[in-house]
Amino acid sequence: MVQTIRIEAAARGRAGKGAARATRREGLVPGVIYGAKEEATLIALDPRVVMKELHKGGWQSHLYEVAVTDGPTVRTLMRDVQFDPVSDRPIHIDFQRLAPGARIRVKVPVTFLNEEECPGLKAGGVLNVVRREVEVFAAVDAVPESFVIDLGEAKIGDSLRWSAVQDKGGAKPVISGRDFVVATVAPPTVDEDTTIVAPPPPPEATKQKAPPAGGAAKAPAKKK
Template identity: 65%
Template sequence: MVQTIRIEAEARERAGKGAARATRRDGRVPAVIYGAKQEAVLLSLDPRDVMKEMHKGGWQSHLYEVALAGGATERCLMREVQFHPVKDTPVHVDFQRLAAGQMIRVKVPVVFLNEETAPGVKEGGVINIVRRDLEVLSDPDQVPDQFEIDLAAAVIGDSLRWSNVVDHKGTKPVIVGRDFVVATIAPPTVEEEIVVAAPVAAPDAKGKKGGKAAAPAAAAKKK
């Protein structure tokens, strides 16, 4: 089940770049909650709370209960975090509000089981991961922590697809109409040995190899 995380917020009254800069000068991160056919809500966050979520990983698949002034809360997904190009600190956060019964679009990481014992890997093959995360539509309360693909019978040349996921857990893939590839078992890479032949010295005037050619200046003096 998806993890729900509470994050404290303060309301912002003014919109626009100037107001956002003022929020940052106060040591806060401007943010907005939008969606579900309701008015956008302007707020600010503690930058430490934002960075804590970034370091956790998987934040795009977490549900957030954003606590506003007066005790009101908004159930959201954190959709985008913008960072300062030099300082690498968060400068803006976008939240998407969830409506009742709404399916959400999330990225779920893929885990491969039995990698070390897979026949293809034991024969020298390499797991070529095409998609580390699978983008799916899911019930907000049933977002999987991860998908699993078992490599116990995978041999060199096999393609592991959406249909090879052990349990789709009630989700639907965003990519429709084809059984898309998640990973392949590629054959081992064979490096060709390049042999460089040693240079052969040109024969000298007497027909022997290894003679040195006369310098142009010396040859001119003899004439």
């Protein structure tokens, strides 16, 4: 199941753009915890902690226990991160508070097993990943760390669909009513032969000499 990560946060007393700018001047990233029919909690976080989580990848499917100074520890999902358009540093973070027993909408990454043993890839095929993440509804305490698809028997032309996921953990896809494609084993790309067309030969030089510059050519003299 999905890992739970604990991060520390300081409480903020005031809301608004001015208060958020003041928090950034202190070297912290302002944030908010909302949801579960409770009042929003204003927080400030160490930017190094934030960047560490963002660099891990898959942060949208991780559970975070946010320990607020002089306050409660709240189980959350990191829902949105705003970045400075110039420095590309995080400038605000939204966390969604999770109620016990609730089902949440979350993106779960897809991983593939046995790529080295895959018959289609051995034959020169290419793994074409259609969905690197699948968005699902899942219980708070049962969000899968990833969805796993085994390529051990996949051949060229095969489509790996939602039904090929090994352990869904009770998650239900947001896309309903069809067994959608997650990946395919595409045939190898064959470069078409390129025919080189030689340029046409230059036109034959005119046998008649060009008239001298500055005047028309003289007519040939008549025989007497």
